[in-house]
Amino acid sequence: MKTDLSASSSQQLTFFDSLRQSPIRAWGSLIATMGLAVIIPMAVGFGVGLEQILTMLIMLEFAKRISYFPGVLLVLIFPIVAYLPAGITYGKLNVGVLASLMETNPLEAQEFILTIPAYCYILALMLIAAALVWFKLRSQQLFNMSKNKLFLFVFVGLFFHSAVFKFYKYAVENFSEYYEAKEVLAAAMSVEPEWHVTALQGERSDLYVVIIGESVRKDYMSVYGYPHQTTPFLNSVPGYFVDGYVSASSNTWASLPRALSLSHDNGLSIDPAHNAVTLANAAGLETYWISNQGFLGSKDTGVSIIASRSSHQIYLKKGEYNSENIDDLILLEKLKSVLGRNGGRKVIFLHMMGSHPHECQRLHDYVVNFDTPYGERFNCYLASIEKTDSFIAEAYSILQKSGKSFSLLYFSDHGMTATKESSHGYRFKHGAEYRENYDVPFLLLNSVDMEHVVEKKRLSAFNFMRFFTDWIKVKTSLLPGGYDIKAVQDDQEVSIYNFSKLVDYNSLSSQESLK
Template identity: 35%
Template sequence: MNLSLKATLLTRIQGVSPWVGFYFLQSLLINLALGYPFSLLYAAAFACVLLLLWRTAPRLQKALVGVCSLIAALYFPFGQTYGSPNFNTLLALHSTNLQESSEILSLFPWYSYLVSLFIFALGVVALRRKKGEKKRWSSVDSLCLLFSAAAFFVAPVQNLTWGGKFKLQDTGYPAFRFIKDVIVNNNEVIDEQRRMAELSTMKDSWTVTAVKPRYHLYVMVIGESARRDALGAFGGHWNNTPFASSVNGYFFTDYVAASGSTQKSLGLTLNRVVDQRPQFQNNVITLANRAGFQTWWFSNQGQIGEYDTAIASIARRADEVHFLKSGDFEADKNTEDEALLNMTSQVLEADRSQPQLIVLHLMGSHPQACDRTHGKYTVFVQSKETSCYLYSITRTDELLHALYDRLRNSGESFSLVYFSDHGLAFKERGKAVQYLAHDDRFQQNFQVPFMVLSSDDKAHRLIKARRSANDFLSFFSQWTGIAAKEISSRYRFISGQNAGPVYVTNFKLQKVDYTHLGSDTFATRTR
C-alpha cells in the first residue's frame, strides 16, 4: 500500500510541468520589481493567471508576459530605491531634466541592472515557449481559477471591511496596481501643474499691514538634500562644517522639513497653504514685492519651463531671476553653486535704497554627491558616495562662509538664513555601494539644518525647540518685518517656545505625524 502511494505521488510530481515553477519565479520577480511589498499570495495568484491564460489564450498570455517583463525590468532599480509609483515619483518624472536623470541612473548598484537583465531574459524565454498538445481541463485548473479569482477580491474586500469603498481597481495584483497607480498619480500631477500654472499667472492677494525691516539685506539660501546629522554644526559625527560650527547666529537643532522631495517640500514651505494646497500666487517673493522689497532669485537647479515646477513658479515672480541650468537637453553640464556668489556680488556692488531679498537655490548635496564634489572627499565612510556626500556638506559650508564675508564687506546690515529642502535615506546600507536617496519613511528624511546669521549677532546660540517648515511663512514675516493679514503667528519662531505637534507630507500626499516615523541613523563606519 505504501509502495503504491509513493508511486502515485512520484507519478504526479513527474507530471508537473517545469513551467509552473518558471511562472511562479517570474511572478515573484515582477512583484518585487514594481516596488510593492513581497506577497506570496499575489505571486502565486499571478502565476495561476499565466498558467490559465496559456491554456486558454496563449497569444494574450505572451502579450501580458512581454509587457510585464519589460516594465518590471526597466523599473526594478527604481522600485528597489523609491518603491511603487506615487505622486512624488510621477512629479519627479515630469520635472527632472536629462542631467538629473543620468545621475539617478548612475546611483543604483550594478547588480540591480543585472537583476533587470535576468527579469528581461525570463520574459524572452516565456515568449519563445512553443504551444504543445492541448490537455483536458482538470481539477487543478479549476483550483487555479478559483484561487486567482479569490485573490483578485482580497484587497477590495479588506478596504470595505476597514470602512472604505469596494472598488475592483483596488486589487492587490502588482501588475494591475502599477497601472492604476501610474494613471491616478499622473493625473494628480497634471491637475496640480495646471492649477499651479493658473495660480502663477494670477495677481497675489496679500494684504500687507506693516513693513518694518530690521536689516537692509535679506538673503535666503535654500540647500539641497542635506541631512542635519551630516553637519558637524548640528551634532554630526564629523567636523565638516567649520564655519557654521563657530559663527555667531541662531541654529535650530530640531527643524523639520515639510516633505521629502524638493518640489513638494518647497511648494509647502514657500507658499501660503490652504487646505493642504499651495496657493502659488501667494509666496515669499510676492509678499516681499508687495512690501516694497527688491527681489532676486539665483538658482543652480534646473528649470524646464516658466511655470511648470513649484520652484520655477515662485522664482519667476522675483524682479530679477536667473537659472544656471535651463533644464532642457543641453543643460547637462555640472554648474557650480559658487557661480551664484558672483551674481550676489553684483547685487551688493550697487547702492540700493530699497530693502533687498536675495534667494540662492543650491544643488548642494543632491544625489549623486560625487558629481557635486568631482569625486573628491576628505574621509572615507563606508562607500565613496557616502564620503562624497559628507564632503558636499563641507563645500556648502565654504559657500556660506564666502557669502557671509561678502555680506559683511558690503557695509550694509544683513540677515542670512540657510535651510535645506529635505534629507535623504541610506540605500544598500552597510555595503560598498551604499548611497543616499529620497525617501519618506524616516525622520531623517525631514531632519534638515536651519540657521539664521545676522550682522548684529553676538553669540552662537542653539534653539532646541521643534520647528516645522509648515510655519515658514510665519518665520519669514517675523524675519523680514512684513506683517500680512493672511499670516498669523502662533509663537515667536526664533525662541524656545513650544510650537505643538509637527506633521509632514509623504509621497502619497498624506499628512503623517512626524513622531510616528522610523529612524535611519547615519552610518559612521570609517576606513
C-alpha cells in the first residue's frame, strides 16, 4: 500500500534506511537512477555534462515520490530511446535534424541504421533497462503535495530544466518551424514569379549544366591540395576553381533552397518562387531537372518545389517507398538523351547522391583505390569523391561531343564532419560546428577555357543567384548585378545558417583533413 508522506522527516525513509531494510532494492534503484541521469542527456544531444546529470539525478529522486509521475516519465523516456542514435550523432534536436528525419526514405533510413555504432544500441538497451528498473523499484511512499509546496516548486523547476523537458520543448518548437517552412514552400507553388529579365551583353553558351554534388568537403579533393589523388581529371582540366566557397547551411534541406532561391533577412527567410529554375525559364531557356535524390512529392521539400518549376523533370527514383540505391552514372545517360533533343539553349540540373552516407553504397562497382589507415568508410568517402571526378569528366566529354558551346558548373550542397568510430576507423557525418561543414568545391568548366585556374577567395552561397544571373547573361531588378565569378572579390561578412540564426563563418572552429 502506498503511503503519503508529510513534511515530517521522521516519516520518510532515507536511502540508508532503505539500504538496511532491502539492500538489493536500494542499490538497484540508485544504480538505475544514476544510469538514467547520465544516459538521458547523452541521448538527447546534451553530451556528458555535470549540470544536466545533477539536475536529472535530483529530479528523478523527487519524481519517485510523486503520484502517477513515474508512469508519465516512463512514457516520455521511450521516444528518447528512439532518438538516441541521432542525439549522440548529431546533437540536440533542431529543425535541420528534424527535416532530415522527416524527409528521409526507407533506403536512407536503412543506411542510417547500418551506420549506427554498436555502442549506441548498447546505450539504448541500457536506457530501457534503467527506466524499467527505476519504475519497478520506485518508492511506495509518496509526498503529500498539499503539505510540501516548496518540494513541488523545486521539482517543477528541476523538471523544466531537465534534458527530458528540453527534448520535448525543442521538438514542439522545431516541428512548428519545420511545418511553417513547408507551408511557405507550398504557397510558393501558386506564386507566379516576376523576374522581368533583360539580356546582358557577352558570350552566351548553348548549354548550361549544373551538377549539384552531395556531402563533399573541398579539403578532401586533390584539386584543392589534398595529397591523395581523389580528383585526377579536375587536377588539370582547363577551368576556373574557387578555393573558398561557403555553403549556406550544413544539410541539403536548409542549404540548397537558400542557394537556389532569393533570400531575405540576410538569408533567414527565402522566396522559393523566385529561384534559379524560374529565372532560367524567364530568360527563355529550356530547363531540365534530372535527379538521383528521389521524389517525395512536388510540395514535400524545398528542392522538389524548385525542381517542379522546370520545363522537364526526370527522377531516377520516385516515391518514398520505391526509393532504391541507384548509381549516379545513370544521370549521364539521361544527359545524353536530353542533349539529343531539338530545341534552343538549355539549363540542365543534375542532382547527385555523390558522397552521401553510406559512402560505400554510393560506389556500386567502382573500385576503391585508397588504403589509408583510417578505415573502410573513410576510404569509401575518398573513392566517392574520385567517382564524382569521373562523373564530371564523363559529363564534360558528353558536352564536348555535342558540338555546342557549353558551361559546366559543379558545387556541393554542404560538407561533412570526420569522426572516429572506435576501432573501426573514421566515418563522415553531418555536422554544423566546423568551417569544413560548409567549405565546398565550386568550379566552372567552359568549352572555351584554355587554362586551369585555382583562385583563393571567400564567396558565399547566399550570393549564388547573383552569380547565376551573370552566368546565363541576364539581369533583373530583383538582384544587384555585377557578380562575374572570375572578377568578383571576397564577399563581405560571410555567414552560415545554423537552423535557427545566421552565424559568422569566421567564428567557427576548424577540423583539419586526415592525410
